[in-house]
Amino acid sequence: MTRFPSVISTRVRQVLDIGGLAKKFGGRVALEDVTFSVRPGEVFGFVGSNGAGKTTTMRIVLGVLEADGGEVRWEGAPIDADGRRRIGYMPEERGLYPKMKVGEQLAYLARLHGMAASDAAAAVTRWTDRLGVGERVGDEVQKLSLGNQQRVQLCAALIHDPQVLVLDEPFSGLDPTAVEVMSAVLRGKADEGVPVVFSSHQLDLVERLCDRVGIIAAGRMVAVGTVEELRSGGVSRIDVVGPGGDWTAGLDGVTVVTQEGNRTRVELGDGTKDQEVLAAALAAGPVHEFAPYRPPLTELYRHVVSGGAA
Known part of the structure; x- marks a missing residue:
């Protein structure tokens, strides 16, 4: 039909x-x-x-x-x-x-x-x-x-x-x-x-x-x-600019995707709240930027076509 x-x-x-x-x-x-x-x-x-x-x-x-x-x-x-x-x-x-x-x-x-x-x-x-x-x-x-x-x-x-x-x-x-x-x-x-x-x-x-x-x-x-x-159908990622080093250690459900100097991109697992990530970043030092990562269509395309594989 x-x-x-x-x-x-x-x-x-x-x-x-x-x-x-x-x-x-x-x-x-x-x-x-x-x-x-x-x-x-x-x-x-x-x-x-x-x-x-x-x-x-x-x-x-x-x-x-x-x-x-x-x-x-x-x-x-x-x-x-x-x-x-x-x-x-x-x-x-x-x-x-x-x-x-x-x-x-x-x-x-x-x-x-x-x-x-x-x-x-x-x-x-x-x-x-x-x-x-x-x-x-x-x-x-x-x-x-x-x-x-x-x-x-x-x-x-x-x-x-x-x-x-x-x-x-x-x-x-x-x-x-x-x-x-x-x-x-x-x-x-x-x-x-x-x-x-x-x-x-x-x-x-x-x-x-x-x-x-x-x-x-x-x-x-x-x-x-x-x-x-x-x-909105993809994974939740956040860009954090400020603290360097391994400031995400001990955060459950958080995976570091990339880290270059003081810029870190993290991926949040199901149930992980962004405020928990912000609190951990602030505890490690000044935070200059904290924003959702907006992937370009090229990245969305790869994610969708691969069936959601990383």
Whole structure:
């Protein structure tokens, strides 16, 4: 039976729902019960190692692959060909025609989506200027740098004013300036109410840009939530700056994770109170800092994917 998330407020209309997707290639399980949703105006980061199932999931959403089980819904109904035409898709393997000029290619793609010639021309100008390739519209795609080809590929995903964006590794190979431009564009589309889902191995970027994150491993969703929600499900660690030496000796349920000079990171076991740790630190000397450790998404990812192993 297809299951959909029940944790989303009823005040929020779910736009893109992925429910219970399953897929096998021969005897290999590629996806098993993959379930998540992308809300209006939300940037959703879809992360996992190579072969974890990200691209397979996106191809099923686009109808490039057929699922063995589960369902994709858009605005509450099973997605059909008309719904898929409203998606802006950026594949990991870029799909541009190398010998076609940038402007001609984008206009052609816009016309395929039903845009009038004048509207298509206006959209080409708007998006190539916005993404910094306006001066290259007369060049063949193959004559562009890989970074500029990436920008044109994003133009192709945006050219028809899509109602949903599904982007597979859109930041791959971009320089920092191009990353900032793309980030601003995706955030701007989300601010217009467009749900945006993208995959990336750049977890620092995902943490900075995304409202929620979904982590997939071996074809299964192992965590979905905000970064803060993922942090709350992990172990409790505290950074203490002040006393040096072995000031934690005798504290039950406290493990020293790292100690560099007068900075100590400790992990609290179940039932251990942070005030007990603070009292022990103060007894050993002045305490200049005492704060919960906020692990970056990279560390949370390793912890979740390893099943909680240290």
